[in-house]
Amino acid sequence: DVKVTQSSRYLVKRTGEKVFLECVQDMDHENMFWYRQDPGLGLRLIYFSYDVKMKEKGDIPEGYSVSREKKERFSLILESASTNQTSMYLCASSFDRVYYEQYFGPGTRLTVT
Amino acid sequence: DQQVKQNSPSLSVQEGRISILNCDYTNSMFDYFLWYKKYPAEGPTFLISISSIKDKNEDGRFTVFLNKSAKHLSLHIVPSQPGDSAVYFCAASSNFGNEKLTFGTGTRLTIIP
Numbered sequence: 001d002v003k004v005t006q007s008s009r010y011l012v013k014r015t016g017e018k019v020f021l022e023c024v025q026d027m028d029h030e031n032m033f034w035y036r037q038d039p040g041l042g043l044r045l046i047y048f049s050y051d052v053k054m055k056e057k058g059d060i061p062e063g064y065s066v067s068r069e070k071k072e073r074f075s076l077i078l079e080s081a082s083t084n085q086t087s088m089y090l091c092a093s094s095f096d097r098v099y100y101e102q103y104f105g106p107g108t109r110l111t112v113t
Numbered sequence: 114d115q116q117v118k119q120n121s122p123s124l125s126v127q128e129g130r131i132s133i134l135n136c137d138y139t140n141s142m143f144d145y146f147l148w149y150k151k152y153p154a155e156g157p158t159f160l161i162s163i164s165s166i167k168d169k170n171e172d173g174r175f176t177v178f179l180n181k182s183a184k185h186l187s188l189h190i191v192p193s194q195p196g197d198s199a200v201y202f203c204a205a206s207s208n209f210g211n212e213k214l215t216f217g218t219g220t221r222l223t224i225i226p
Contacts, residue, residue, distance in 0.1 A: 004156070033213075040122075042202060042218040043157070058213065090156055101147055102214060104156030 004105035023091030032074035136203035
């Protein structure tokens with residue numbers, strides 16, 4: 001079974017803090033994704049990566065950056081957390097870009113106060 | 114611009130009856146469609162997919178129908194069971210210039226025992 005793990009299930013941070021969200025997958029997938037889920041807005045893509053050291057902006061990249069130094073690990077960074085970044089963050093990975101399903105981690109509920 | 118729309122935020126169905134969840138899309142370049150199921154505090158899990166070369170795909174109790182001319186897809190669950198109570202997201206992707214999943218806003222399905 002594909003396993004996607006995220007470093008924290010719940011996180012509380014203060015405004016202005018730098019926040020790291022880590023994601024690890026164990027299926028040797030090329031592609032990894034970061035989404036945020038908000039009520040009434042569905043899942044929105046923040047950043048994705050098709051290879052090590054490669055990244056592409058999704059639909060809402062502002063205020064975020066990412067790092068992919070190893071194939072299995074994809075990190076989401078909030079350089080200076082703000083209250084409007086309070087959300088559920090979901091990491092996913094997939095074997096192929098388009099015609100394969102994405103496998104999701106359990107999510108990190110981030111609260112910025 | 115919401116390219117994938119789920120116009121019903123919620124749906125209640127009696128146990129044993131058919132659940133029908135609907136999804137509309139606007140981008141005619143989408144050629145692969147997926148349904149995900151999400152329980153609270155968990156990541157979405159893949160349910161079923163369909164390619165645009167088909168109009169129906171079946172997997173056990175779950176069937177997805179695609180009507181390309183109407184840009185509409187639906188998920189049928191027969192018979193509905195209490196464990197089907199969850200939020201359902203439809204998603205779409207294209208191999209032409211938009212190689213990522215675009216999600217709808219989700220429909221919360223409640224199965225009434």
